[in-house]
Amino acid sequence: MSFLNVEHLSFTYAENTENQKVALSDISFSLSKGEYLVVTGSNGSGKSTLARIIAGLLKAQSGSVSGDSFRKNDSHKKTQKKIPITSVPNGMVMQNAKNQLIAETVIKDASFGPENLNLPKDECIKRAEQALELMDMLNAREQLTATLSGGQQQKLCIAGILALTPELLILDEALSMVDPERRGIILNYIDEYHKNGGTILSITHNKDEASRSTRLIHLQQGKIVFDGTFPEFSKTHSFFSPTYEKRKITTSLDEKTKNNIIINVENLEYTYPKQTELFKNFSLSIQKGTLTAIIGQSGSGKSTLFELLSGLLIQKSGNIYAKSRPVLAGQDCASTIFEEFAADDVAYGPQQLGLSGKALKQAVKNAMDTAGVPFNDYADRRTTFLSGGERRKLSIAGIIALDAEIYLFDEPTAALDPESAVATIKLMQDLCSSGKTVIFSTHRIEEAEAADRTIILDQGKIISDSAQIKNSAYNELYKVTPYSNAADIASLSSSAIGSYNKGNSIIHKMSPLAKYIVLLFFFITVLTAPSILLLSVICTLSVVYVLLAQYPIKKLFKNFLIVLPWISIFFIFQLCFFPPQSNEKVIASFYFISLTTRKIELGLYTTLHYLGILCSLSAFVHTSTESDITDGMEALLKPFSFLEIQTKHICLITSIIFRFIPLLMEEAAIILKAQTVRSSGTLSQPQKKSSILSKFRLLLPLFIPLFIRTLQRAELLAEALDARYYGYY
Numbered sequence: 001m002s003f004l005n006v007e008h009l010s011f012t013y014a015e016n017t018e019n020q021k022v023a024l025s026d027i028s029f030s031l032s033k034g035e036y037l038v039v040t041g042s043n044g045s046g047k048s049t050l051a052r053i054i055a056g057l058l059k060a061q062s063g064s065v066s067g068d069s070f071r072k073n074d075s076h077k078k079t080q081k082k083i084p085i086t087s088v089p090n091g092m093v094m095q096n097a098k099n100q101l102i103a104e105t106v107i108k109d110a111s112f113g114p115e116n117l118n119l120p121k122d123e124c125i126k127r128a129e130q131a132l133e134l135m136d137m138l139n140a141r142e143q144l145t146a147t148l149s150g151g152q153q154q155k156l157c158i159a160g161i162l163a164l165t166p167e168l169l170i171l172d173e174a175l176s177m178v179d180p181e182r183r184g185i186i187l188n189y190i191d192e193y194h195k196n197g198g199t200i201l202s203i204t205h206n207k208d209e210a211s212r213s214t215r216l217i218h219l220q221q222g223k224i225v226f227d228g229t230f231p232e233f234s235k236t237h238s239f240f241s242p243t244y245e246k247r248k249i250t251t252s253l254d255e256k257t258k259n260n261i262i263i264n265v266e267n268l269e270y271t272y273p274k275q276t277e278l279f280k281n282f283s284l285s286i287q288k289g290t291l292t293a294i295i296g297q298s299g300s301g302k303s304t305l306f307e308l309l310s311g312l313l314i315q316k317s318g319n320i321y322a323k324s325r326p327v328l329a330g331q332d333c334a335s336t337i338f339e340e341f342a343a344d345d346v347a348y349g350p351q352q353l354g355l356s357g358k359a360l361k362q363a364v365k366n367a368m369d370t371a372g373v374p375f376n377d378y379a380d381r382r383t384t385f386l387s388g389g390e391r392r393k394l395s396i397a398g399i400i401a402l403d404a405e406i407y408l409f410d411e412p413t414a415a416l417d418p419e420s421a422v423a424t425i426k427l428m429q430d431l432c433s434s435g436k437t438v439i440f441s442t443h444r445i446e447e448a449e450a451a452d453r454t455i456i457l458d459q460g461k462i463i464s465d466s467a468q469i470k471n472s473a474y475n476e477l478y479k480v481t482p483y484s485n486a487a488d489i490a491s492l493s494s495s496a497i498g499s500y501n502k503g504n505s506i507i508h509k510m511s512p513l514a515k516y517i518v519l520l521f522f523f524i525t526v527l528t529a530p531s532i533l534l535l536s537v538i539c540t541l542s543v544v545y546v547l548l549a550q551y552p553i554k555k556l557f558k559n560f561l562i563v564l565p566w567i568s569i570f571f572i573f574q575l576c577f578f579p580p581q582s583n584e585k586v587i588a589s590f591y592f593i594s595l596t597t598r599k600i601e602l603g604l605y606t607t608l609h610y611l612g613i614l615c616s617l618s619a620f621v622h623t624s625t626e627s628d629i630t631d632g633m634e635a636l637l638k639p640f641s642f643l644e645i646q647t648k649h650i651c652l653i654t655s656i657i658f659r660f661i662p663l664l665m666e667e668a669a670i671i672l673k674a675q676t677v678r679s680s681g682t683l684s685q686p687q688k689k690s691s692i693l694s695k696f697r698l699l700l701p702l703f704i705p706l707f708i709r710t711l712q713r714a715e716l717l718a719e720a721l722d723a724r725y726y727g728y729y
Helices: 047-054 106-115 123-135 150-162 180-195 207-211 230-236 302-310 342-352 357-371 388-400 418-433 443-449 484-497 512-528 534-550 553-577 597-623 626-641 648-677 692-723
Strands: 005-012 022-032 036-041 062-066 090-095 166-172 199-203 213-222 223-228 261-271 277-287 291-296 317-322 327-329 406-410 437-441 455-459 461-465 585-590 593-596
Touching: 005 047, 022 047, 022 062, 022 223, 036 207, 047 090, 047 166, 047 199, 062 461, 090 150, 090 302, 106 123, 106 150, 106 692, 123 150, 150 166, 166 180, 180 199, 180 213, 180 317, 207 230, 213 230, 223 230, 230 261, 230 585, 261 302, 261 437, 277 302, 277 317, 277 437, 277 461, 291 302, 291 418, 291 443, 302 406, 302 437, 327 388, 327 597, 327 648, 342 357, 342 388, 357 388, 357 418, 388 406, 388 418, 406 418, 418 437, 512 534, 512 597, 534 597, 553 597, 626 648
Parallel strands: 036 199, 036 213, 090 166, 166 199, 291 437, 291 455, 327 406, 406 437
Antiparallel strands: 005 022, 005 062, 213 223, 261 277, 261 317, 455 461, 585 593
16 A cells, blocks of 8 residues: 555535635645655645645545555554554644643643553653653653743644654644744754655745755645645745845934833833743833834743733733833734634724724724735635634734734734735834834744844843843833733633642642542532531531642632622522421521521531532642642542453543643633733723623623633544544554
8 A cells, every 4th residue: 555645635614505615626646655745835725624634633525545644543443452552654733732732741741642552651751751852842841731832832742743653744834833943953853754764744834844845735725736846846936935125214223212212111020820930120112113023932931021011911020111002913813813704803803992884894804905814805704714824814904903003913924824924024014114113023033134123032031132222211101001800811821720739738748549539538428418517527627628738728718709609599599489398497487588497407508518529629639730630540440440441531531621621711811811902992091990890791702702712622622632543542
């Protein structure tokens, strides 16, 4: 059998009966073992769809894919005896790294794939460590995946797939968020991997990556329009030809006046939740009408700086001043788009600012046309069917539509084809020429060189600045205070990191199995206690247990108060709608409302049940890592293995439940950030004080987008498990 054969492959995304998006049309080609194939094409040309079908993650609608490197989902035989597997047919690193992460920590995520190949645990760890070392991530092996930057997440995904030792390595824009230094190291490794007989299929927009290939296929509107070598392609096609041009400005940045400073940052300090300090005594001044590029390695603080400047994060100390509140187009464009149709999503911000009717439609049209997603072509397109690059452009359109004075774009050209990337840089230059001020982050040196000023960040410090702008006098600047819901955003983001807190308490030192036994003890005894007295004793012990775990009492009390109103409503419902029985002692009555000893006991039972479960569960998640949760479950279910009952699935489901809740908190935080930025007023308008009613109004628009993203994340998580061969062997 050949290595890979693709014959007459076609695929259509059916948005509705009237509007269908043809992704692939009659694609045919073969791939030999040892080839290095690069697939290029504009955004929306069908590249990712092709990769997913070849990887076995998406079923072809017509045509066929065959060969040794194609994963056939029904070809392997599952037996009771698990045979170790040394390699897999293929492994795919997807475009959105965040959606491919599964485990809580770096080392657990990298070793998850090998664990599904029935390999010994030490071999799984060895493979994971080797892959992490290659990606320069071994020193972060115990770091929480939720705290990684976009570039670090992408490197971890590559490590997780390399640990599988795939016969065919499929890369879908896998290096788009990686800094140039690490990109070069990874590309050199891929070259070495190819020289040693490895086969590669890489989807990329990067000229350097494409030049390393032995073969290049170019897609256009779902069809192959070129199949040859990179030198041949460069002679006949202009795909990589667009170049960045520096904006012409009439005055030097060093020619300062007292009124040209539009952003001034003074002695900023910030520390990540549950992490080390990032910014300390950080100062920066930005001139009006300038285009500033910020570059730096993954995790250097670029995204965090943008969120601090816009007021989405609360700094530890220091001040930020600006002429108006900067608006931010976030890095994670998939989660910042929360409407069903493209035009509706772009219209969200202007609607919040009061636009309607013809003015609203014109603002949306102008923004979409400017961002490269023409209104006439994309207005009625469903956002879920857009490609990664199209989503990126749409998220930019949603920010441009706000007509702000200061724009922050976080990796605005990631996943864009060369022509679109050049157009995006030109778009930002044009904004500056019209009097706007733009700051953007990038990993591409050529993009930074097209800016008026380039700043290099390293671990929260400016190590290079092409234009030394001193903190000169500035007038009419307002203090950028955090949004009124910044604390809510921080709380959601903190929840996304997980509930575990590193400590040295007696409970922390207990074995995973012992923690489960104690948790089960409290659950069973709390729910089965035959009397109020015994239940009170058990609840008292659960409070002692949570104190021994060093769980914050204030937080415990706050969590208890959240549910207490619902318990009260349940109690009132009993008083109003449950008549007393004949043998009950009535303490007081008023019309149809009666208070009896049984109802009081039932109310106490409900309150104590909740208190006991809350204390025991809080102590458990506060002292247990994801490894503790899975290891404890494995130890708890070990007796069933002697009966040849597979317990791995139960352990994984338990782990996913504890992992999925933080994922939803992360999604909620990202959506809330996007909605906040796109519905904000000016700095001259005082921030309204947060109240329960205002929080309810604030969170209400979050529910529907979060529900949709929950379904999408569940589907993506299932695909991520499939990509790591969970349950395959």
